[in-house]
Amino acid sequence: xxxxxxxxxxxxxxxxxxxxxxxxxxxxxxxxxxxxxxxxxxxxxxxxxxxxxxxxxxxxxxxxxxxxxxxxxxxxxxxxxxxxxxxxxxxxxxxxxxxxxxxxxxxxxxxxxxxxxxxxxxxxxxxxxxxxxxxxxxxxxxxxxxxxxxxxxxxxxxxxxxxxxxxxxxxxxxxxxxxxxxxxxxxxxxxxxxxxxxxxxxxxxxxxxxxxxxxxxxxxxxxxxxxxxxxxxxxxxxxxxxxxxxxxxxxxxxxxxxxxxxxxxxxxxxxxxxxxxxxxxxxxxxxxxxxxxxxxxxxxxxxxxxxxxxxxxxxxxxxxxxxxxxxxxxxxxxxxxxxxxxxxxxxxxxxxxxxxxxxxxxxxxxxxxxxxxxxxxxxxxxxxxxxxxxxxxxxxxxxxxxxxxxxxxxxxxxxxxxxxxxxxxxxxxxxxxxxxxxxxxxxxxxxxxxxxxxxxxxxxxxxxxxxxxxxxxxxxxxxxxxxxxxxxxxxxxxxxxxxxxxxxxxxxxxxxxxxxxxxxxxxxxxxxxxxxxxxxxxxxxxxxxxxxxxxxxxxxxxxxxxxxxxxxxxxxxxxxxxxxxxxxxxxxxxxxxxxxxxxxxx
Amino acid sequence: xxxxxxxxxxxxxxxxxxxxxxxxxxxxxxxxxxxxxxxxxxxxxxxxxxxxxxxxxxxxxxxxxxxxxxxxxxxxxxxxxxxxxxxxxxxxxxxxxxxxxxxxxxxxxxxxxxxxxxxxxxxxxxxxxxxxxxxxxxxxxxxxxxxxxxxxxxxxxxxxxxxxxxxxxxxxxxxxxxxxxxxxxxxxxxxxxxxxxxxxxxxxxxxxxxxxxxxxxxxxxxxxxxxxxxxxxxxxxxxxxxxxxxxxxxxxxxxxxxxxxxxxxxxxxxxxxxxxxxxxxxxxxxxxxxxxxx
Numbered sequence: 001x002x003x004x005x006x007x008x009x010x011x012x013x014x015x016x017x018x019x020x021x022x023x024x025x026x027x028x029x030x031x032x033x034x035x036x037x038x039x040x041x042x043x044x045x046x047x048x049x050x051x052x053x054x055x056x057x058x059x060x061x062x063x064x065x066x067x068x069x070x071x072x073x074x075x076x077x078x079x080x081x082x083x084x085x086x087x088x089x090x091x092x093x094x095x096x097x098x099x100x101x102x103x104x105x106x107x108x109x110x111x112x113x114x115x116x117x118x119x120x121x122x123x124x125x126x127x128x129x130x131x132x133x134x135x136x137x138x139x140x141x142x143x144x145x146x147x148x149x150x151x152x153x154x155x156x157x158x159x160x161x162x163x164x165x166x167x168x169x170x171x172x173x174x175x176x177x178x179x180x181x182x183x184x185x186x187x188x189x190x191x192x193x194x195x196x197x198x199x200x201x202x203x204x205x206x207x208x209x210x211x212x213x214x215x216x217x218x219x220x221x222x223x224x225x226x227x228x229x230x231x232x233x234x235x236x237x238x239x240x241x242x243x244x245x246x247x248x249x250x251x252x253x254x255x256x257x258x259x260x261x262x263x264x265x266x267x268x269x270x271x272x273x274x275x276x277x278x279x280x281x282x283x284x285x286x287x288x289x290x291x292x293x294x295x296x297x298x299x300x301x302x303x304x305x306x307x308x309x310x311x312x313x314x315x316x317x318x319x320x321x322x323x324x325x326x327x328x329x330x331x332x333x334x335x336x337x338x339x340x341x342x343x344x345x346x347x348x349x350x351x352x353x354x355x356x357x358x359x360x361x362x363x364x365x366x367x368x369x370x371x372x373x374x375x376x377x378x379x380x381x382x383x384x385x386x387x388x389x390x391x392x393x394x395x396x397x398x399x400x401x402x403x404x405x406x407x408x409x410x411x412x413x414x415x416x417x418x419x420x421x422x423x424x425x426x427x428x429x430x431x432x433x434x435x436x437x438x439x440x441x442x443x444x445x446x447x448x449x450x451x452x453x454x455x456x457x458x459x460x461x462x463x464x465x466x467x468x469x470x471x472x473x474x475x476x477x478x479x480x481x482x483x484x485x486x487x488x489x490x491x492x493x494x495x496x497x498x499x500x501x502x503x504x505x506x507x508x509x510x511x512x513x514x515x516x517x518x519x520x521x522x523x524x525x526x527x528x529x530x531x532x533x534x535x536x537x538x539x540x541x542x543x544x545x546x547x548x549x550x551x552x553x554x555x556x557x558x559x560x561x562x563x564x565x566x567x568x569x570x571x572x573x574x575x576x577x578x579x580x581x582x583x584x585x586x587x588x589x590x591x592x593x594x595x596x597x598x599x600x601x602x
Numbered sequence: 603x604x605x606x607x608x609x610x611x612x613x614x615x616x617x618x619x620x621x622x623x624x625x626x627x628x629x630x631x632x633x634x635x636x637x638x639x640x641x642x643x644x645x646x647x648x649x650x651x652x653x654x655x656x657x658x659x660x661x662x663x664x665x666x667x668x669x670x671x672x673x674x675x676x677x678x679x680x681x682x683x684x685x686x687x688x689x690x691x692x693x694x695x696x697x698x699x700x701x702x703x704x705x706x707x708x709x710x711x712x713x714x715x716x717x718x719x720x721x722x723x724x725x726x727x728x729x730x731x732x733x734x735x736x737x738x739x740x741x742x743x744x745x746x747x748x749x750x751x752x753x754x755x756x757x758x759x760x761x762x763x764x765x766x767x768x769x770x771x772x773x774x775x776x777x778x779x780x781x782x783x784x785x786x787x788x789x790x791x792x793x794x795x796x797x798x799x800x801x802x803x804x805x806x807x808x809x810x811x812x813x814x815x816x817x818x819x820x821x822x823x824x825x826x827x828x829x830x831x832x833x834x835x836x837x838x839x840x841x842x843x844x845x846x847x848x849x850x851x852x853x854x855x856x857x858x859x860x861x862x863x864x865x866x867x868x869x870x871x872x873x874x875x876x877x878x879x880x881x882x883x884x885x886x887x888x889x890x891x892x893x894x895x896x
Contacts, residue, residue: 305825435611435618436618459621466629469635480631486639489666490666490703567787571782571783571784580686582678589638590702
């Protein structure tokens with residue numbers, strides 16, 4: 001049988017697909033071990049409620065009352081959930097995915113746990129055993145899309161092994177991996193930031209991509225408010241790329257990508273969010289103010305509990321290091337080292353040279369016979385890839401370095417930088433591969449042929465192993481420099497947030513005696529408790545006494561998540577339960593994550 | 603086509619060697635590290651060792667301190683809230699330290715190691731250290747105290763004992779009570795005595811046997827209230843009518859220890875008065891603990 005010879009394009013297509021598929025498989029294989037965070041519980045609820053609007057829309061269309069769904073009361077009944085906090089693209093996708101792919105036990109004992117009435121058994125394509133997996137599936141697809149895009153983007157400069165390494169190193173970061181499969185927005189906005197950057201990059205020499213950049217930016221605005229920052233970084237790069245115009249005292253022509261972002265961005269943002277439709281100005285203002293005046297939630301960093309903007313110079317200095325130190329202590333160290341090599345290579349690169357030894361030339365000659373214009377403003381200049389990667393990587397970190405910005409999300413607040421950091425690592429790998437090949441004897445052609453792939457595997461190995469080690473407690477994990485879970489705890493780095501780390505304790509709770517089922521869940525919100533029950537992981541009889549001191553005092557069993565600022569809750573346990581002795585502690589590598597107390601336990 | 607500058611041979615080789623070695627070390631570390639953590643069996647064995655030699659009044663600590671909740675799973679019955687929320691470590695002569703990863707506890711500093719054994723990833727040390735003799739514990743003896751509130755004009759009202767606290771009239775939060783407080787995200791057993799608007803909260807212990815020093819610890823309770831407000835709180839300490847010092851406590855001060863030298867009056871019984879006031883008392887949950895020590 002003759003094996004068909006694949007052309008370059010097809011091979012890359014297959015690798016792209018393979019990387020994306022592997023991402024989906026890896027994330028689906030392990031997401032069930034990761035519990036539901038506070039925010040995710042809310043987004044499950046909101047997503048299902050948003051689906052309710054579509055369900056009602058279907059009924060209204062069938063009844064010839066199409067317009068009814070667009071009246072203010074009907075819109076608000078569904079879409080005020082989680083407004084004005086976040087726009088709704090991802091939540092809507094989560095709700096739709098749940099509706100399409102869950103295995104319906106909805107008319108059984110869990111019927112009352114849904115945020116919208118269950119009118120009957122749902123007909124679905126039951127891909128997933130757990131309802132939560134069906135909610136999470138779109139986030140997983142977004143992660144796969146990111147990995148695929150990183151490969152394609154890096155392939156513009158690099159050969160396949162380092163480009164594939166960049167893609168793998170994007171996913172194989174413990175903190176990113178934690179966020180990748182969950183029904184939140186931080187991983188999806190990371191995908192969108194890369195998509196917008198990719199489209200912008202292509203738009204510098206292709207008019208089609210200018211429009212695409214605008215559309216993608218609009219979608220990003222509908223994913224998370226980080227999107228507001230994207231144009232700032234891109235303008236920074238654009239001005240640098242066209243610095244010749246500035247030197248010639250000419251204002252650089254505004255490119256199509258920016259015009260499209262300016263025009264299409266707000267249109268798509270407004271169109272996607274029904275909650276805005278009936279009161280656009282007031283509600284847009286509410287949304288913007290919600291984030292401009294966002295509270296500083298408690299967050300541990302270098303042993304301090306940060307919950308307000310720092311006021312002293314010393315504290316401001318410490319605070320300003322958070323994103324850089326956070327990156328240095330969470331990203332696998334080999335990835336950081338490769339990125340450093342990549343940065344060195346880009347610093348040494350001269351205008352017009354390829355980014356990697358075997359890559360295409362970057363200068364205007366490579367733009368073909370295109371004429372420079374606002375439609376393809378990078379046709380007559382070197383596109384400054386180093387500056388592009390610099391602003392995309394350092395930009396998000398720089399914003400979070402400002403002491404007055406809240407840091408309660410840790411790495412997720414600047415996670416949009418991470419795929420670009422992985423691309424830098426890929427560039428670093430591409431620079432070391434020829435050195436390795438040079439060490440191999442010329443006579444060993446086969447060995448030389450496989451050296452690039454072998455090196456790519458070698459540099460991905462620690463990241464993959466470390467990421468696997470971190471799961472499902474990625475937020476508690478710190479890298480080799482920090483000393484892992486224990487090192488992070490000793491350095492006073494944040495151990496967790498969102499109250500997700502409870503999954504391994506559910507069996508203990510399920511086995512508990514009925515008398516102990518007045519349960520104080522601390523930071524596990526009621527929506528998350530409901531989802532554990534809907535998933536069949538938590539006994540329906542287990543109660544939820546609520547939040548705060550009174551709820552704790554009403555409980556028979558209670559848990560406490562370790563976060564620095566929750567210490568006061570432990571005093572209530574000691575006082576109310578009459579003991580300092582926990583019934584059990586959930587830990588990772590000896591580091592406590594969740595403490596459980598049981599009233600009257602010996 | 604112009605080619606990018608190649609890494610110079612020496613730099614390139616060094617970078618290649620460094621990255622390759624790092625990749626191997628990091629992979630190995632990620633595989634090995636989980637096995638370095640103490641196991642349940644280690645903890646059980648270490649706890650058994652401590653129990654066998656434990657005497658009332660001993661202090662048991664974990665090093666690093668973040669392992670404390672696990673320590674309490676095994677030995678929590680020997681660590682009452684008063685000890686877990688101790689003012690400081692000075693009163694403890696015998697300290698049991700269960701440590702891992704080479705860490706040591708401050709509570710065991712300055713002592714001599716009387717016993718040391720290893721249980722897997724854990725090390726148990728019994729440290730003998732010079733301890734401060736406590737003549738009077740103001741928190742434990744809170745029922746000895748008289749509380750009152752002095753207005754801006756100097757008029758004073760008594761705060762009688764009501765159940766578990768001293769309650770001043772008219773202002774619900776104007777109480778003095780012994781309770782666990784959270785200061786700087788650590789728990790302490792203390793007297794909680796919030797300051798009041800344009801007034802002074804006065805706590806007086808009429809018969810305190812003095813030693814060589816009076817150690818006073820102050821702090822602001824409740825992380826949410828420290829977030830909400832920033833007013834300072836002043837504590838004035840008066841011994842037998844003689845003013846001995848004012849200590850100001852702010853949000854960032856944590857649990858601050860202040861030492862008053864009472865050597866000249868050691869062995870005497872005196873009245874000790876604490877006066878608490880604040881120019882901005884909103885959301886100020888002032889906590890104090892004190893001991894008269896030899």
